[in-house]
Amino acid sequence: MAVRAGAEAGGGAGAEVPELEGGSLLGSLLDLKADSLGTYLRARARHGDVVRITAGPPGLRAELYCVFSAEGAQRVLATESANFRKDNPFYQEIRESFGNGLLTSQDEDYLRQRRLVQPLFTRKRVDGYADAVAAETASTLAGWEERGDAVVDVGEQMTHLALRAVARILFGTDVDATVDVVDRCFPVITEYVLRRGYSPANVPRGWPTPGNRRAAAAMEELYAVCDGIISARRDAPDGQGAGGEDLLTLLAAAQSGDDAGFDAAELRDQVLIFLLAGHETTATSLAFALHLLGRHPEEQARAREEVSRVLGDRTPQAADLDRLPYLTQVLKEAMRLYPAAPVIGREAVAATVIDGHTVPAGATVILAPWVTHRHPRYWSDPDRFDPGRFAPEAEAARPRYAWFPFGGGPRACIGQHFSMLESVIALAMVLRAYEFEAVDTEVPVSAGITLRTTGPARCRIRRVRP
Template sequence: MTSMTHTTRTVPGPKGVPFLGSMFDLRRSTLETFTRARREHGDLVRFVAGPPGLRSVFHAVFSPEGSQQILASEAANFRKDHPFYEEVRQPFGNGLLTSQDADYLRQRRIVQPLFTKRRVDGYAAAVASEAQAVADRWRTPPGGTVDLVGEMNRLALRTVSRILFGTDVEAAVATVHRCFPVINKYVVRRGFSPRNLPRRWPTPANRKAAAATAELNAVCDSIAAGRRAAGAPGDGEGADLLTLLTRAGTEEDGGLDATEIREQVLVFLLAGHETTATSLAFTLHLLARHPGEQARVREEIDAVLAGRDPEAADLDRLPKLTMALKEAMRLYPAAPVVSRRGVAATEIGGYRIPDGADVIVSPWVTHRHPDLWEDPERFDPLRFTPEREAARHRYAWFPFGGGPRACIGQHFSMLESVLAAAVLLRSYELTAVDRDVPLTAGITLQAAGPARVRLRAVG
């Protein structure tokens, strides 16, 4: 742990309004409030929000060095005991996203073999097939325009559901599409409230969220039970992820029981479709706003694919598209804020952080840090040439987190995003209709309005 040499220094932060501190600013726009706080107070900021007796106090860390300390070098000292994770844990269970200690390590050992590069590359054909289905449907869009927010959400959900559930994809897609927004809204509202009514009280919000959670659990349990009863046909590269989960395990750790399988499936559904949908939608929207960059990317796609469907090996053959995706993920990281709770007192950036303190790191803010990124609001895929990437701090760009809790599905996310974008961009030239897209920060970054583009078929 870092030695504490400046224990008397007071961590700076906004005063906000009397009695309530920064509560209204954080509720109005968390991301804007964090960005302004870094500009006015520096890379470590103390926030106070709420009235006396119901007050929330937390520290926001915006430097890459501080982010690395929390997520990696001192990860054991910063745990997922934060109240927000408890709210996520209630509907989605104790899977890889929320579990800790021995539970997490056991789950990670069991599930890790399902996310090897070789295994994930085997899903490339499914990704390309789902993306081509979208391209075909776009042949006759109303008015020649589509909303990338809804379209990419649907594409990512269908893709991850197909990989998870195989032939049972339709039932899963309909249920997730109906239930996830209800649960997400409920989790975010409770996660950022200093006090909440007990979930067992029959309030309209509690009842609606409980019904959505029960429906989501039921469809996952039903598909899993049917799979076990039928006997999975093997664990080859064509097997869906649910089949692999029912068979996963080690001699030391055993396998996953029915509840654990459902919890992993729910986490994969959450992390595997909302985050990728955000990355895809903003990549395509930014390219639609920058026709020169779009033309360069399409020229690369046409040269590499030459009319064939993309495959896993093309991930390394499409560097311009990959750089555009990474730049979109810099500007619109799907997980814009990551929270932790400190176990023991430590020092970050020359300031003492007390034991038990809630802390957050923010890819949204760090990805826009002017000391790390020149003209940070500008879309410039060339920031991600290999040479420029190697010259930057490891935690100047961390859309997948980092350290021992880094996202297990990051290779799948990159594969899906690049291959799906390649299929759509080889078929259409996109022109932005909406220039600015309003945002909201929930469990993941979400567009709060449309990102419409006009389509022109090419090729």
């Protein structure tokens, strides 16, 4: 009955979803563990835009219903978003480790949080963070100045830059107290979340296993530094100790109609999610933009010429985003090839027909920007780096969800303007100062909470001579 009702809502009865071939005992579990992104690409190439992948031993087997078309992504994220929830085990593991912030909350919790936080992410408010981004970029460049012509891992460098920038915007003057702890604790917690999120069965978190104890110690240290800053901020007299009007101060003061403000635990949850999503996503975009330009000198020269012509020697401001269209196209193309969120998961509430196939109630639904961004229906020669794909006329000719690095619909990333602001300002300053030549022609990656490099992304840097 549920299938029939859902199918009618989705546009008639659908065909059975084809299954990707896997082993008789474990299905595609080993393939997903070894290379999940490659497995999703292979599934689309063999079976089309809706494919079922099974993984795990009998009795513990998971079924993933993968949707690869732009039209299907729009259905899941936007037009029928109420039917697709963040109820899968992976989101639950993130929730238990990084808190119930905007990324993981649902229903009234999410709506209340969004009402409280939305005024802090208006374009005007976010534009005010441009100076902090420029200051942290200048600090990174000053560190490179001491190296001269050298080889740097742009993945490591951009992660450090993005983390310092988001910590400065969140905490004002309390940057150093946070960055070292995040650098040390985030990898431990992230690896723990991934291992549990993709495992068919887990022991309780409270059991004293080595993995549980390592993760608990990292969470305790991370929570403590955030709680300490929040407590000190709340105890300080108005206008003192905040290092300016940073985001934490604004979050602590947030009110919206009848909504009560955040308590200390809720504040910590928001801070942790902003630290996680706010630095890893931007770092990925910046690192791959630089590495791709390091492999494509003509595009790099064109981007540098635009930056020099528009900015001269002055520090970029928020208003310069609209004046740097080619640099923005470079970033969008880097985000197409290397989306920071390469896989997005949901759970279907009711059965729905997507692209002619019935996805049953309760199904784990996988969207994969990594695959849709390479779909030959929307992208010619999809593995080629071509910023011209994002010229206005080319963008207008594509379906809306052929490119969705920030998700979409009512739960689209609230920080997407901040990410673009930070990325354009940082990339402009870095390209104006340095030339890049890729040392590693390919950078291996895997899907974690965000896209992760599993090898170096090295470039030789040379100071641009006047």
